[in-house]
Amino acid sequence: MLMDKVAEILAEASAEAVEPRFRALSAGEVMEKAPGEIVTIADREAEAIIARRLHELLPVPVVGEEAVAADPALAQAIHDEPAVWLVDPVDGTSNFVAGRPDYAVMCSLVRGGLTVASWIWQPVAATAYRAELGAGAWRDGERLTRPPAPADAGKLTGILKSRFLAPADRRRMEANCSVFGEIDPGRSAAGIEYPEVVEGRVDFIFYWRTLPWDHAPGSLLLTEAGGVAARMDGSPYRPEAPGCEDGLLIAADPDTWELTRGVLLNA
Numbered sequence: 001m002l003m004d005k006v007a008e009i010l011a012e013a014s015a016e017a018v019e020p021r022f023r024a025l026s027a028g029e030v031m032e033k034a035p036g037e038i039v040t041i042a043d044r045e046a047e048a049i050i051a052r053r054l055h056e057l058l059p060v061p062v063v064g065e066e067a068v069a070a071d072p073a074l075a076q077a078i079h080d081e082p083a084v085w086l087v088d089p090v091d092g093t094s095n096f097v098a099g100r101p102d103y104a105v106m107c108s109l110v111r112g113g114l115t116v117a118s119w120i121w122q123p124v125a126a127t128a129y130r131a132e133l134g135a136g137a138w139r140d141g142e143r144l145t146r147p148p149a150p151a152d153a154g155k156l157t158g159i160l161k162s163r164f165l166a167p168a169d170r171r172r173m174e175a176n177c178s179v180f181g182e183i184d185p186g187r188s189a190a191g192i193e194y195p196e197v198v199e200g201r202v203d204f205i206f207y208w209r210t211l212p213w214d215h216a217p218g219s220l221l222l223t224e225a226g227g228v229a230a231r232m233d234g235s236p237y238r239p240e241a242p243g244c245e246d247g248l249l250i251a252a253d254p255d256t257w258e259l260t261r262g263v264l265l266n267a
Helices: 002-021 041-057 065-070 072-080 091-098 167-179 190-198 212-224 254-264
Strands: 028-034 037-040 062-064 085-090 104-111 114-120 127-132 137-138 157-160 183-186 204-207 228-231 248-251
Touching: 002 041, 002 085, 002 104, 002 114, 002 127, 028 065, 028 248, 037 065, 037 091, 037 104, 037 137, 041 062, 041 065, 041 085, 041 104, 062 065, 062 212, 065 072, 065 085, 065 114, 065 137, 072 085, 085 091, 085 137, 085 190, 104 190, 104 212, 114 212, 127 190, 127 212, 157 167, 157 190, 190 204, 190 248, 204 254, 212 228, 212 248, 228 254, 248 254
Parallel strands: 062 085, 157 183, 157 204
Antiparallel strands: 028 037, 085 104, 104 114, 114 127, 127 137, 204 248, 228 248
């Protein structure tokens, strides 16, 4: 019941506040919330709708991307509260503003530091992903299992998100990636990229900055489909308040994760 209801909330909020503005934003509906970070009226209105309805469904704190941008202290609830909702009302805002279809509406439920349920709605594709801890990953009612990845690094396809790395580390990792078969530039939206790994179009992704509303939904989807989402020291991904920047490597399976980590960290 909860899984279905949350999926409905995301799709309905998207239909009300997001989709009518796709490729129809006016200049006054796009603002800068921080240097290099934009927000739109669609982000703010969708988050308000989703937060209200999620809290009515399960009255625990709602940690939304836009609410935290206004009051960073709200993110501490991830660590202080027994359970929280995480909400990303428009994941891939830059794509949305540019009229590119790669954006998503996402949320997840975190209990005791673990993501226990997650939802990703891709409006342009009209595709819904969901995952529940211990119960599997699903796309529009079809159970997902990550296909096997190639054992040869030269045949792997990956994405390296190196923008926030220190320059020396970025140069080293980019050079190391010459071992792989193909490095894709990515889609600038975790809600698009994680499903690509789950469905076998990409074999791994390295992220440096890991905002919780970006990564909690997809990491659960991936791990429930048989993949791996872990910090570079091997510890499983857990949602953290903004500020955690110690790398996250997601991969098709444990062997691919180990192989990729070894290549990326090769000095």
